[in-house]
Amino acid sequence: MILLGLLDGLVYGSLLFLVAVGLTLVFGVLRILNIAHGSFYALGAYVAVVLGFWVGQGLGQPWLTYPALLLAAALVGGILGPLVERLFLRWAYPRPEVLQLLITFSLFLILEDLQKLLFGVQPYFLDAPLRFLGTVNLGGIPYARYQLLLMLVAVGIFLGLRLLLQGTSLGKVLLAVVADREMAQALGVDVNRVYLVAFSLGAGLAALGGALASPTVTIAPGLGAEVIVLSFAVVAIGGLGQVEGAALGALLIGLCRSLAVYLAPELDVVVPYLVMVLVLLVRPVGLLGTVEVRRI
Amino acid sequence: MRWVAWGGVLLGIALLPLFFPWLGLASTLALAKGLAALGIALLLRAGLVSFGHGLFYGAGAYAVAFATREGLREGAVLLSLALGVGLSLGLLVGFFVSRYRGIFFAMLNLALSMVFYALLAKFYYLTGGTDGMRVPTPTLLGIPLERTAFGEVLFYLALGLVLATGLVLDRFLRTPVGKALAAVATNEVRLEYLGVPVQRVVLVAYSLSAGLAGLGGGLAALAVGHVVPELAYWVTSGEFVYITILGGVGGVPGPFLGALAYELVRTFAFKYLAYTWQLLLGGTMLLVIFFLPGGLWALLGERRRRATSA
Numbered sequence: 001m002i003l004l005g006l007l008d009g010l011v012y013g014s015l016l017f018l019v020a021v022g023l024t025l026v027f028g029v030l031r032i033l034n035i036a037h038g039s040f041y042a043l044g045a046y047v048a049v050v051l052g053f054w055v056g057q058g059l060g061q062p063w064l065t066y067p068a069l070l071l072a073a074a075l076v077g078g079i080l081g082p083l084v085e086r087l088f089l090r091w092a093y094p095r096p097e098v099l100q101l102l103i104t105f106s107l108f109l110i111l112e113d114l115q116k117l118l119f120g121v122q123p124y125f126l127d128a129p130l131r132f133l134g135t136v137n138l139g140g141i142p143y144a145r146y147q148l149l150l151m152l153v154a155v156g157i158f159l160g161l162r163l164l165l166q167g168t169s170l171g172k173v174l175l176a177v178v179a180d181r182e183m184a185q186a187l188g189v190d191v192n193r194v195y196l197v198a199f200s201l202g203a204g205l206a207a208l209g210g211a212l213a214s215p216t217v218t219i220a221p222g223l224g225a226e227v228i229v230l231s232f233a234v235v236a237i238g239g240l241g242q243v244e245g246a247a248l249g250a251l252l253i254g255l256c257r258s259l260a261v262y263l264a265p266e267l268d269v270v271v272p273y274l275v276m277v278l279v280l281l282v283r284p285v286g287l288l289g290t291v292e293v294r295r296i
Numbered sequence: 297m298r299w300v301a302w303g304g305v306l307l308g309i310a311l312l313p314l315f316f317p318w319l320g321l322a323s324t325l326a327l328a329k330g331l332a333a334l335g336i337a338l339l340l341r342a343g344l345v346s347f348g349h350g351l352f353y354g355a356g357a358y359a360v361a362f363a364t365r366e367g368l369r370e371g372a373v374l375l376s377l378a379l380g381v382g383l384s385l386g387l388l389v390g391f392f393v394s395r396y397r398g399i400f401f402a403m404l405n406l407a408l409s410m411v412f413y414a415l416l417a418k419f420y421y422l423t424g425g426t427d428g429m430r431v432p433t434p435t436l437l438g439i440p441l442e443r444t445a446f447g448e449v450l451f452y453l454a455l456g457l458v459l460a461t462g463l464v465l466d467r468f469l470r471t472p473v474g475k476a477l478a479a480v481a482t483n484e485v486r487l488e489y490l491g492v493p494v495q496r497v498v499l500v501a502y503s504l505s506a507g508l509a510g511l512g513g514g515l516a517a518l519a520v521g522h523v524v525p526e527l528a529y530w531v532t533s534g535e536f537v538y539i540t541i542l543g544g545v546g547g548v549p550g551p552f553l554g555a556l557a558y559e560l561v562r563t564f565a566f567k568y569l570a571y572t573w574q575l576l577l578g579g580t581m582l583l584v585i586f587f588l589p590g591g592l593w594a595l596l597g598e599r600r601r602r603a604t605s606a
Contacts, residue, residue: 033399035534091586097398098345099585102541105534106585109578116571229410229530236403269414273407277392280404284396 004141005258011147013254014154015213019227020234021161021246022205028178028241029198032092035104036084037206038228039111040076044207045214045223046119048072049126052214062132069129069211077204085199090192108224116221123220130215150212157205158247165243174198178241233276239289248287252279310455320447322563323556324519327454330555331461331512333539335505338465340545342501343481344397347533348405351389351412352382352506354528356513358416361429361523371436371450375457375514382510383503390502394495397484406530416525428524431517447519454515461508462548468504469548477501509536538577542584544591553592 023037051068055061084107092103133149135142165171176184177194185191210223217223234253238245253272260271267274279287332353339346356378363377393404416423423429433446441449468474476497479487484494517523526532535558543554561580565573584591 033403088582095585098340098343098537099541101345101347101399101402102537102581103585105538106578106581108534109574109581113572113575113578117575121571225529225531229406232403233407236400236407240399266418269418270411273411273414276407277404277411280396280400281392284400 001262003139004143005262006255007138007143007147008261009255009258010251011150011254012257013250013252014151015209016230016234016253017154017247017250018157018209018212019206020231020238020250021157021243022202022209023231024235024238024241024243024246025161025205026199026202027235029174030089030093030195032089032100032104033232033240034107034202035101035228036107036111037104037202037231038224038226039108039115040080040203040206040224041210041213041227042219042224043080043111043115044073044076044210045217045219046115046124046210047075047207048211048214049124049219050119052126052128056126056128062128065126065129065132069214070208072211073204073208076207076210077200081200081203082196084203085196089199090195093195108228112221112224115224121221123218124214125218127215144216146215153212157208158243161243170197230272233272236286237276237279239286242286242288245286245288310452319560319563320451321519322559324447324451324454325516326555326559327451327458327552328512328515328519329536329539329559330458330543330552331515332509332536333543333551333555334461334465334548335508335512336536336540337543337545337548337551338477338501338505338508340540341469341481342477342498344498345402345537346405346505347402347530347537348407348409349505349509349536350528350530350533351405351409352386352509353513353516353532353536354409354412354416354523354525355385356382356510357517357523357527358423358429358513359510360514360517361431364431364434365429369432369434370438371434371453371518374434374518375511378514378517379507379511382513383507385510386503386506387499389506390499394498394502406533409528409533410530413525413528413530416528423525426525428522431521431523433521434518443521450515450519454519457511457515458552461511462552465504465508466548473497473500538581542581542591544593547593550591550593557592 019037019041022040023034026032026034026037048069051072052065055064055068088103088107092100095103130144130146133145136145136148137143163171165175173184173189173194174197176187176189177191181191184194210227230253234246234249236249237252238247238249253275256275257268257271260268283289332349335352336346336349359378359381360374363374368374368377389405389408393401393408396404417426419425420427433441433443435441436446436449436453469477476487476492476494479492480494480497487494513527516527539554539558540551541554542558543552544550558577561576562573565576569576588594
């Protein structure tokens with residue numbers, strides 16, 4: 001029972017991490033808290049289900065739904081991400097924080113309706129990827145292998161991001177822009193390109209989270225609105241702009257929530273926010289947040 | 297000159313339901329949301345943006361709903377109750393959030409309102425869950441009214457309330473505390489050096505803005521006759537910020553202008569463009585931000601200035 005609760009919490013935390021790390025990455029580089037981030041998650045889920053349905057039914061090969069999930073994330077991150085950054089966000093950079101928030105809120109409203117126009121309001125459900133992997137027996141209780149795979153993916157993304165930021169030249173340029181935008185620009189860094197890359201990467205991560213979550217949840221309008229506040233909580237707990245912080249926050253929320261499911265089921269929805277409020281009471285900048293400009 | 301524009305806007309709003317009776321509910325709701333947006337505008341003066349005023353809006357509405365369930369049926373008392381709940385809850389929450397600035401302030405407000413939203417939805421045996429609670433038509437100053445008449449009277453009552461709060465707030469903004477608010481946005485540290493207790497100034501403003509949102513919520517509950525947890529959802533809070541920026545934060549009438557425009561667009565769009573009205577809202581906001589930074593109120597001001605110089 002305890003093991004099961006622990007696992008549920010870890011799986012939930014893994015999905016949250018994927019979305020929140022994109023949000024924190026975008027904030028670290030662009031200094032904008034993107035309210036529309038949850039919409040990328042929802043769109044990733046929708047595209048994944050539609051693609052998965054095509055290849056799963058059309059070709060009759062359930063394993064093909066896996067590349068479909070990845071393709072969905074790549075499509076949303078690679079096409080919608082740059083489009084939104086170029087068309088809207090770049091005009092937001094010189095404006096005050098309030099307006100930046102409101103610009104991304106407007107984007108959220110727009111994307112929310114675009115999603116309804118494209119996919120309708122009926123709920124979608126596709127569990128082919130979940131069924132394909134089957135279940136594993138954990139102490140007499142069957143547990144979906146797919147859920148375990150989610151955890152591995154989250155760990156992989158975490159390690160990959162660390163490698164990207166610390167081991168590659170692109171990552172070093174990203175860190176340089178985070179540390180001091182003007183200095184980086186003076187040294188010849190194309191800041192606009194860095195913004196584009198960081199935003200698309202963040203959107204892609206959110207879409208990946210949505211795509212990977214799609215086999216386990218029913219997809220309906222309102223999905224993005226729910227996810228975004230949860231990732232806000234994760235990011236605030238960990239510290240704005242901190243990749244490790246996002247991981248820590250997601251784990252904390254995941255575990256606390258599954259604890260709540262077992263101890264006080266009526267409080268499970270409230271727990272993420274309570275954890276956030278408690279953490280911010282003790283550490284106003286989040287667990288790993290720093291007051292200085294050095295972030296990520 | 298300012299008072300002429302003020303009066304014009306008010307008169308326009310006052311006559312609206314006479315010419316378009318079916319707009320009555322929308323206009324009352326616009327005033328209710330305008331009150332909440334006025335609260336947001338007050339905080340914006342101090343450079344603080346709250347993405348969680350749905351908390352107080354919802355609290356005011358549910359306070360009214362609970363009170364009517366307990367048998368309280370007087371509209372004036374119910375509205376005072378909503379105001380009181382907003383003010384005191386704002387004081388309580390303010391003690392906690394007035395230490396934070398910028399994004400953290402916005403997000404903490406958001407988180408707290410989401411806690412409230414989740415509680416409203418979860419404790420269905422108390423709150424009716426996501427179905428919400430019915431608010432029966434109350435009496436006004438002891439006079440029982442039937443639903444349609446009540447709606448009409450409530451609109452003018454709301455208009456009077458808005459006028460009164462507008463005047464009080466205008467007055468407040470000219471007191472030292474009100475003046476200090478704008479200085480908080482400019483340079484908080486220097487204000488501290490001058491001996492102004494910044495945190496207390498923010499706390500007072502926060503409590504007032506919460507009171508306004510609570511009053512708006514109570515008004516909305518009476519006007520609609522039904523309360524749902526969505527009143528406290530973060531998208532509702534976002535709406536308030538939206539309305540504030542749409543109307544412009546320059547003066548007291550701005551938020552009401554914004555709320556009126558918002559509610560009108562919503563009423564029409566909801567009817568004819570069920571799936572694209574949010575798209576329309578988002579698009580309008582982007583246009584306002586990029587091309588009309590002062591909001592609708594500035595648009596009126598611009599016209600006026602041009603008219604006087606010509």
